[in-house]
Amino acid sequence: MTEQKAARQSVAEARADGLHMINVSHAFGTHQVVKGVSVFVEPGELVCLLGPSGCGKTTLLRLAAGLEDLQVGRITIGDEVVADGQGKPQLPPEKRNVGLMFQDFALFPHLTVFENIVFGLNDRDTARRDWARETLSTMGLAEYADAFPHVLSGGQQQRVALLRALAPAPRVLLLDEPFSGLDVNRRAQIRQDTFQILTDLGIATLMVTHDPEEAMFMADRILVMQDGRIVQSGQPVDIYFHPETAFVAELFGPVNRLECRIEGDALISPLGRHPAPEGVAAGVPMELLIRPEALNLAPLPTGGTPGDACLLTVLSARSLGRSTHLALRLDDGAGGTVLNARMPGVFQPEIGTQVTARVAPENLLVFPVDGA
C-alpha cells in the first residue's frame, strides 16, 4: 500500500505541470492546418479540443507531444520550454514526459499487455511497475497481464493503452479521440471509468474529439476548433447554450433553420414574435436556429390556441424509446417548412393533427446569415 501511495504522490507532483501552447501555427506543405492557436491546460484541468475532422485538432496534439516539429509559436510544459518556433532545437518526444493515447490505441502487437504497459518504464523503477500491476488489477485486467493485445476487446485495449500512457507518470496527458474506436454500447461506461481515473490522478489533460457529447461529459473547458482556429472556448454548458456562431450550434446535431428579422426589440419569425436576444443588431439578414429538443410541443388544448404558441401539423411521430422524434409542418402560407422535434419519453399525437409549439427565449439562437 505504501508503494502505491508513493506512486500516487509522484503523479500528484507531476500535477503541478500545465501545458501552454502559445500562438501555434502549422502547415503541411502549402496547406495551413493550424492558424495562430493558443491552448492553455492548467494543472489538474481537462481541456477538450472539439471540432470536425480536418480542423487541425490532432495536429495540435502531435505538436504538443513533439511528434511534429513546431513551426511557429511556443510550447511549454510546466516551466520548461519544450518547443520554440524560432528554429531552436526542440525537445524530442522521448524527453518531454507526456503521455499520449492514440485513437487506434497503437498497442505493440508483439508485446504482452504488461510489457506494453511498462514499455516506458525503467527496469529499475519497481515502484511504478508495482503501481502498473495494481492498477491493472483494479481495472479488472490482472488475468490478461501476460496475454497479447489482440485477444482483448476494444474496451480492454483502451484501458491498456491508457494505463501505458499513464505508467511513466507523465506531466501532461494527451488523448486523441479516446473513445471513438469503441462500441457504442460500451462507450458510456468506459468514458465514465476513464473520467474517474483522470480525476483521481488530477493530471493536466488535453483531449481531442469530434463528439460533442463526449466533450461535454469529460471536459472542464471546451475549445471549439474550425478550420485551424479556435472559434469559441468556455465551459461545456456555455458552448451548448450560448454558441457564438451557427457552426458551434450545429456541432451538437442538426438544427431547424428559419428566416427571421429584428424589429425594434422583437424577433419576428415564422414561429411568431419573441423578445430579441441581446446584442443582435437590426437590419442585418438573420437566421434563427432551434434545436429539435428546444421545441416544446403540447397537444392542442380544446378551445383554440394560446397567443404565445404556434401551431404545427404532425407529419410523422416515431418513438425511439427514450424519446420521440417528430417531423412537423409549420404552415407559413408558402408551402410550409418542415421542422424536426425531439420530445422526451412517449409523445405520439395522431398524424395530420395539430400541436402547439413553444420555445423558451434562451433557446432562440440568432445568427447573421452565412456570408452576410
Place this chain on the structure above:
Amino acid sequence: MRHAAAVSGRFSVRQLIARLTPDRWGAATLAVALFVATPLIAVASIALTPAPDIWRHLYDTVLFGYIERTLILIAGLGLGTFILGTGTAWLVTMCRFPGRGLFNWALVLPLAVPTYILAFVFTDQLEYAGNLQVALREIFGWRDRQDYWFPEIRSMGGAITVMTLVLYPYVYLLARAAFLEQSVCVLEVSRTLGKSAWQCFWQVALPLARPAIVVGMTLAMMEALNDFGTVDFFGVKTFTAGIYDVWLNMDNISGAAQLASVLMIFVVVLVVLERMARRGQRYHHTSTKVQALPSYQLRGWRAGLAIAFCALPILLGFVLPASVLTSYAVVFFEVTLNANYLTITLNSILLSASAAVAAVAIGLILAYGLRMGEGPLPRAAVRFASIGYAVPGAVLAIGVIVPMAALDNTIDHFSERVFGISTGLLLSGTVVAILYGYLTRFLALSFGTVEAGLGKVSRNMDGAARTLGASPLRAMSRIHFPLIRTSLLTAGLLVFVDCMKELPITIILRPFGYDTLATFVFQYASDELFEESALGALTIVAAGLIPVVILALTSLRTRPGHANPGGRA
C-alpha cells in the same frame, strides 16, 4: 488574419525549398535508389542515343524476325497460361472432386522448376533418341524418322509448351486468390437470376477476376522475355537470344544494346498493362460478405476430366522433371561430383546469399527512407529502381556492364596519370558485376516484402514508443525489428532462391572460368551432357521448392471465409 497570411506566405517558400532539397532520409533514399537504378538508366540512355548505322544493319537483317518470334512466344504463352491457370484455379476453388485438396497446393509446384531445366528434361525425353520415341518405335516396329511423324520439341511450339508448364502458376495463384476473394453474394445473385454454374463463370466470376488474371499473365510474360536458356537451347531466336548472340558471338555490344532498347518497349507495355490491371483490382468488391464457397460437386466423367486437367500440368511441369532428374542424379552421382559440383554449389550459395543480404539491406533502407522522409522525388526514384523485376536479365547485363566499364576506365586513366600504374578492369568481369545485376533485378522482391512488413507497424506505434521515452533507435530495435523480422527473412529467402535459378545475367557477366549451378547445367545441357549435370539441376529445383512450399502454406492459411484464429475482435 494578417498574421496567418504572413505565416502561410513564409512557409510556402520554405516548403518549396524543402520540396526541392529532400531531408536527410530523403537524400539517402534518393542516393541508394539511384545506385540500384543505374543499370536501368544506362539502358534507357543507350536506347535514346541514336545509332543509325547499327539500326540500318539490324533493320536489314534480324530485327523483324526477333520481333515476330518474341510476339508469337509471349502470345502463345499468354494463351497457355490463361487456359491452364484460370481453369485450374476455377476448378479447385469452385468445384468439389477427388484430389481437390492436393491439387490446391500442388498446382504451385512447377514454379520451382526453372524454364531452362524443364526444356532440357523435355528435350531429353522427347527427342529422337529420347525414351518416348524409342518406346514408340519398339511398340510399332518403326525403324527410323521416315516411318512416322513426331513433333519437334526444339521449336517455337516446344518453347511455348515448356514455358507455359512452369509459368502458369502465376496466373493460377492470382486467379485463385481473386476467385476466393469474390463475394459469394455476387455468384449467388447470378444463380438466383437464372444463370447456370457455367454461365456464372463466364459472365460474373471471370470478368471480376480479369484484372488479377491480367497481372498473372503479364508476370508470366515478363519471365518469358527474361528467359534465355530455353530459347537458346531450342534455337528460337527471340530478342533475349539475339542480344546474347550479338554481344557474345558477334562481339558487338552496341548492337546488343540497341536490341535491348527495342526489347524494353515490350517490357514497358507489359509493365503498363500490369499497373493498369492492379489499379482495376481495387474496384471489384461491391459486397464484403465472404463465406464458404458454393463448391459444385463433380461426379463421373466430369470429375475425371477435372482431375486430368489439374493433374496434367503438375505431372509434366514438376513430377516428370523431378523424377527424371532424380534418376539421372543417382546414376551420374560420381560424375557430377567429379565435375566440381561442390565448388559450383558453394559458388551459387555464396553468390545468392550475398545478393540476398544486399537486396534486403537496400530494401530496408529504401522502405525506411520512404517512411521517414517526405517529398515526391525519393518516392519516384524508388518506384523507378524497383522496376528491375520486369527487365530481362540480358538487358540488365548491358545496363551493368556499360557504366561499370566506364567506371573501370576512369579509375584506370586516373591511376595511370597520377600513379603511373594501370589498374585494368577492376569491377567488370568480376562477381561484383553479377551481384549488381541481381540486385537491380530482384530489388522489387525484397523492397516489396520489407515495405509490406513495415506497413504493419503503424505510425502511431512509433509515436507511442517515442512519447513513452524511447529514442528513435530504441523504437527501431524494440518495436520495428521484432515486427518485421519475418518479412526480412522472407525477403532474403525469395531473393536467394531467385538468384540460385538465375541464368541470363550470370552467364553474360560471369568471370572467365566461374560457374554457378545454373551456368553449369546450361553448359552441360548445351554440350549434350545433360544427364551428367542432373544433380546440379536437382539442387536448383530443391532450392526453388522452399518458397513454393511457403507460398502454398501461407496462401492456404489466409483463405477468406475460413476462421482466422489470430484476428482481432
